[in-house]
Amino acid sequence: MVREFKLPDVGEGVAEGELLEWHVEPGDTVSEDQVVADVETDKAVVDVPSPVNGTVRELLAEPGDVVPVGEVIITFDVEGEAPEESEGGAAAETGTETDAAGEAGAAPDDAGETAESSVNGKGGRVFAAPSARRLARELGVDITGVDGSGPGGRVTESDVRAAAEGGDSAGSEAGESDDGKQLKSAVSRIDDGDSGGNKSSVGDGLQSAVSRVDDGEGGEPGGAAPESGAAASVEAAGRERTLAAPATRQVAEDLGVDIDDVPTDEVRDGQAFVDEAAVREYAEVQQRAQAADAEALADAADAGEAGATAESAEAGASGADDAATGAVEAAKGDRREPYSGMRRTIGQAMERSKFTAPHVTHHEKVDATALVETREKLKERADERGVKLTYVPFVMKAVVAALDEHPVLNTQLDEDNEEIVFKSDRNVGVAAATEAGLMVPVVESVDEKGLLQLASEVNELVSKARERSIAREEMQGGTFTITNFGAIGGEYATPIINYPETAILGLGAIEERPVAEDGEVVARDVLPLSLSVDHRVVDGADAARFVETLKEYLEDPTLLLLE
Known part of the structure; x- marks a missing residue:
């Protein structure tokens, strides 16, 4: 069967760790307690041991990825170990419901991947590295609707980019509203610097979409916002309780964000869990949407020149994004390295x-x-x-x-x-x-x-x-x-x-x-x-x-x- 292994809590109060190095590769045979990876958390580097005797099936994180505690980082093939619920493998072990084993023509060897892909859609897991998930959030792509081209259907960064360029996000597959698609499309074009041909329609579409998200469908205050993509990040979640590390709560306070409003599909101990990346993403998208809305309204007052609308919106959105994130322009010859880990x-x-x-x-x-x-x-x-x-x-x-x-x-x-x-x-x-x-x-x-x-x-x-x-x-x-x-x-x-x-x-x-x-x-x-x-x-x-x-x-x- 397939055994999933989640990043353990390697220290008191640790909510995430940066994967420094893998000591194994897919296909390697490992023994219980053998060190499979080095992870850096706070100010120490710790060894991550294998929990089983078996064979490495897949590595689900890459060196440099910051992985939340509790996220699956590696899977093993374990012989002679009976499945807990069904041949669904990893999905059964994590308590995810699946009917993959009953699908006609599903081969036993494919049970693990089938179980994972069968629960995609609403709240289900997909095989994807944290870097791919972060990219999906940045581009406004619902990763559960992206077809993975990697081993075992794993979603890669190129898959996410292709989905963003081709509009192949789960929002459209899951019946995303026209408002959400207009907003996502407009924000995407502004972020990417698209200034060709359709500038006026970009500004108009953005203004219309932002207006409908803020006021609700049909102009009624408090109306429902789209449920995916960029628009979903604009809408407050409004939970009564949220789990988060103290450092994450401090970041939320510094950014003026109510942590109970930050959207998340991650759950810990039956409660919604929010990490720092989600808080910052929510704050940035809120600021971007507000800036884009204000810019679009200003452009509407000067609608005489259609070409100026998208150009102004592009400059406004870019400036607001730089101000919100503290972006630094890099000149030729400059070198960048991640501000992460220790x-x-x-x-x-x-x-x-x-x-x-x-x-x-x-x-x-x-x-x-x-x-x-x-x-x-x-x-x-x-x-x-x-x-x-x-x-x-x-x-x-x-x-x-x-x-x-x-x-x-x-x-x-x-x-x-x-x-x-x-x-x-x-x-x-x-x-x-x-x-x-x-x-x-x-x-x-x-x-x-x-x-x-x-x-x-x-x-x-x-x-x-x-x-x-x-x-x-x-x-x-x-x-x-x-x-x-x-x-x-x-x-x-x-x-x-x-x-x-x-x-x-x-x-x-x-x-x-x-x-x-x-x-x-x-x-x-x-x-x-x-x-x-x-x-x-x-x-x-x-x-x-x-x-x-x-x-x-x-x-x-x-x-x-x-x-």
Whole structure:
């Protein structure tokens, strides 16, 4: 029988993952727990194991695709395993009703594909990669009505494009109304830059179609909008409850979208499920429709020149689309790469922190001469024990000592309950630059560990982060963060807080600088510090006092022996 395998929930709160690499191909024999793919979720790369002993039948996602948790990514042929309901294979296993097994002439070997294709139409699944599904949404094509030319009837991107160009969408096959087809056709021509021959009819058709979608058939307010294509995205779903990841809800809020209005055919635990792509698509189509409607009405007032109608509508729709999506024109020689996976996760976290917590940064210089000398004395002893001793463990110990005296910097703001939470733990995150972006491994209970143990743990965690083998839980639970940009070069910066923490310390490069001492200029090792704080919780005076205490410990590291 055919066994479908869905992308599992590989971490708490993860709603999707980017497929990085397949380790198998169709026809390969696999054993249970054999790694078949690498998937990146949030800030970690995880192995996806096979759930069965069998043969790979089909790969349903491509490297680079962002796949929602719960979506089928691979199918297996499993011998000696009885079907759960019928020879419908994958459809029976997922609970999809099918009568494929009863169709005359349906061969047993084709049962899996027949089951999938038999439920196409309304709410059924089709074989299609996520990239093909995204393209279908962008072009306003109902993918359930597209005939697939790939293996086993799989719908490819070329199939979707052909359907869009030839009007072969499920909307027309399923009896889509003339209003929906007019709107879809008009929007499609405007998006594609079609300026030939029929400009006036494009504008008129768009104005008429948008008007009927907004006002209902026959001019009655609240009338039903078409059920597919671009028009379906314009109509609000109006559900009472919707499942979505917290990040998706934040995106909806930022875009001014009611998440219960976002159309979706995906269901989780009996409830409608919406992902970020659907939210953004809905917002863009709403904005595009509004802009096109306004443009069409404006064109109608200047109907004397038929050729100007479509040209104006094209410019208006294009401008509105660029404004809504933040589109960037690429010149010849420019290179594009996907803003996805870990890079997108980092970007979203930075955006949330910067626009949630009002940042204030306090800069200071530390005479690190004694610190440099102390490290030099201990470095040889650390080497003998197989530990690389950097300045970071010293700073970590100094930070937790200063936090004991200034606990307001070891806090989190509970906005829901309107309370400041003073954390009892001293868990320090250490930002690490990797090829995939910035990661923040967390060293727990720094106040309970010695320098060599801290050095060993930091080195191990940073190494795991750069090898992309670090576990998700090893980057959680931090209460304060240190970022050492001086290791690359630089003096001062304005670090972004690792939200929901309220402070982050940036370390500049330790360099020998001229310093005035007892009326003379002498050379001293100087360490620049940059402390960013959440000004809702931490006042500037609190930040300054914390840095002054930190300076005492860094300028005289022997004080750390008392801690």
